[in-house]
Amino acid sequence: MAGMPGTGGTRMLAWSFVGPALLLLIAFNLFPLAWNIVLSFTNADLSGGTWEWVGGRNYATIFSDKSFAAKYGAALRTTALFTVLAVAIELALGFALALALRRDFRGKTPLLAVLLLPMMLSPAVMGLFWNLILEGTYGPLNQILGLAGLSQPAWRTEFKLLCLLLVDVWMWTPFMMLIALAGLNAIPAQLYEAAEIDRTPAWRVFARITLPLCAPLLGLAVLLRATDALKQFDLVMAITGPNDQATQTVSALLYQTTFANQKVGLGAAYAIVVLVGVIAVATLFTRYLDWMAARQGREG
Amino acid sequence: MxxxxxxxxxxxxxxxxxxxxxxxxxxxxxxxxxxxxxxxxxxxxxxxxxxxxxxxxxxxxxxxxLAGGGEGTAQPFWSYFLSSAIIGVCSTIAAVALGTCCAYGFSRFRIAGAKDWLFFILSTRFMPPLAVVAPVLVMYRQMELQNTHLGLILLYTVFNLSLAVWLMKGFIDEIPKAYEEAALVDGYSRIQAFVRIIVPQARTGMAVTAVFCLIAAWNEYGFALTLNNQRGVTVPVYFAGLQGNISGVPWPQVAAGVLVSVLPIMVFTLLIRRHLLRGVTFGTIKQ
Structure with a gap:
């Protein structure tokens, strides 16, 4: 049969199918990476003029220069805080919504369509429009709060990280909901029937059947969301700009260093430090997928 | 209760x-x-x-x-829309074509280190654009690809390849091997079997993959902002440019533009709604 290893012709054919895509991926990932490493040992700036080797000075700046090391630490903390809060809220809310949407009812399909829309939209574009919604005086949110007799905080100046979280939760809760629904639908009905015969209390059914059987898919959802949230850039740019202390994520600091301050060499060094973290997360993710596949293989 | x-x-x-x-x-x-x-x-x-x-x-x-130049921008909205459309459509076609071939290779042939390759492909998706864009910019300056449609088309093709390969592999894995084997017995070559049997069978998968690639390209901001900020500017970068004069933002015009630019996405999302789950999880969940 064709497709068996060994014969040179088949191997050539196989590589001609997968080769072009792999070559492009390597060229556009490993090549910039290598160039990034080179740049990180230089004092190159954005103008593209002359540059010099500076050895490990950029890395020394990241880890020890007081002002930059503080900024770098703050950006890491902001990113971590944003990621943890966003993912936790989206998971809890998404899972709750999935539980509520579990049974079929009339109008479920159009309702799902409305709920799912935000995650398909552009964060940069919708972020801009959210600025109007969250505006302090004429923003619709505060006007509604005012009509309800509640206080009207200056969201965009005093609660910047909260604004970021709010928009992110609006956009990505449906993502968690979608995956949680898939998890719920995959639970065999017999388990619930058996629990009913045994008159198991509802909370026990939830704790012993629903939650554990949903957990692997929820884990996948959390990993997918977390890798995205760690890259958060678009909403920061739209809502506060890249250089606001309250919301400067790692990506925003990278942008600020490389493009606003034009320090390409320093930015490159910082990017390398970030990439070490990215590789760690990616490894964790692929291990998880592997584990899930093995688990499915055992069960099915 | x-x-x-x-x-x-x-x-x-x-x-x-x-x-x-x-x-x-x-x-x-x-x-x-x-x-x-x-x-x-x-x-x-x-x-x-x-x-x-x-x-x-x-x-x-x-x-x-939308037809006139907005505040702080030199051109009418439609010119940015056109840039987004050209870049989105071309990169989508390229990503789906390359991704389908690649997925077929991994689905039907035994390739040394296939699993490692597939994980490498997936891991490219985790790269934050801002961490690789500086060397890309340096490279693009040399090759005069900065501020061109082609530059972003290339970048988005590569960016979407990981999704295209993983999604298409799932879809192609589901096509019974017997179809091609029958064709091979009938004297088709591998390439002919791929073009005449697999591609038609994988049409739904290719459409779903195309929608996800198009949406990603349509919404992308980091690369677009840093590489195409003078010519070939896309819609997200155009809107973000308005944020500087927040007090004087022409909101009705912005809302009209936002609506026009998200409308295609809404329509496409509805068309592939049954495959949404698959798309957002890189094909790892199939339903």
Whole structure:
């Protein structure tokens, strides 16, 4: 049969199918990476003029220069805080919504369509429009709060990280909901029937059947969301700009260093430090997928 | 159990209202005059001549304004829309074509280190654009690809390849091998079998993959902002450019533009709604 290893012709054919895509991926990932490493040992700036080797000075700046090391630490903390809060809220809310949407009812399909829309939209574009919604005086949110007799905080100046979280939760809760629904639908009905015969209390059914059987898919959802949230850039740019202390994520600091301050060499060094973290997360993710596949293989 | 039902419906009702409100506001704002958009009486009723302080006279000025150069921009909105469309469509076609071939190779041949390759492909998706864009910029300057459609088409093709390969591999794995084997026995070559049997069978998968690639390219901001900020500017970068003069943002025009630019995405999302789950999880969940 064709497709068996060994014969040179088949191997050539196989590589001609997968080769072009792999070559492009390597060229556009490993090549910039290598160039990034080179740049990180230089004092190159954005103008593209002359540059010099500076050895490990950029890395020394990241880890020890007081002002930059503080900024770098703050950006890491902001990113971590944003990621943890966003993912936790989206998971809890998404899972709750999935539980509520579990049974079929009339109008479920159009309702799902409305709920799912935000995650398909552009964060940069919708972020801009959210600025109007969250505006302090004429923003619709505060006007509604005012009509309800509640206080009207200056969201965009005093609660910047909260604004970021709010928009992110609006956009990505449906993502968690979608995956949680898939998890719920995959639970065999017999388990619930058996629990009913045994008159198991509802909370026990939830704790012993629903939650554990949903957990692997929820884990996948959390990993997918977390890798995205760690890259958060678009909403920061739209809502506060890249250089606001309250919301400067790692990506925003990278942008600020490389493009606003034009320090390409320093930015490159910082990017390398970030990439070490990215590789760690990616490894964790692929291990998880592997584990899930093995688990499915055992069960099915 | 009654309490649970009340809880369930109120959660759904409240969340659906909150999720839909910004989209509804977007629609309303696009029909307002600039003064009504930032009025201190929240205008929600599109009724001309009504005495209510919350009513406003609907106008199409916001949409008409898309044809002229907006504040802080030199060109009409449609030129950015066209850039987004060219870059989105071309990169999508390239990503789906390359991704389908690659997925077929991994699905039907034994390739040394196939699993490692597939994980390498997936891991490229985790790369934050801002961490690789500086060397890309240096490279693009040398090759004169900065501020060109081709530059972003290339980049988005590569960016979407990981998704295209993983999604298409799932779809192709589901096509029975017997189809091609029959064709091979009939004297088709491998390439012929791929073109005449697999590609037609994988049409749905290719359409779903195309929609996800198009959406990603349409919404992408980091690369577009840093590489194409003078010519070949895409819609997200155009809108973000308006954020500088936040007090003077022409909101109705912005809302009209946002609506026009998200409309294709909404339509495509509805068309592939049954495959949404698969798309957002890289094909790792199949339903």
């Amino acid at each position: 009654r309490g649970l039902a009340v809880l369930r419906w109120s959660l759904l009702g409240v969340y659906a209202a909150l999720a839909a409100a910004p989209l509804l506001l977007l629609l309303l704002t696009s029909f307002k005059s600039p003064a009504d958009a930032t009025s201190l009486d929240l205008k929600v009723l599109p009724l001309a001549g009504s005495a209510s302080p919350h009513a406003f006279a609907p106008t199409l000025d916001g949409y008409a304004g």
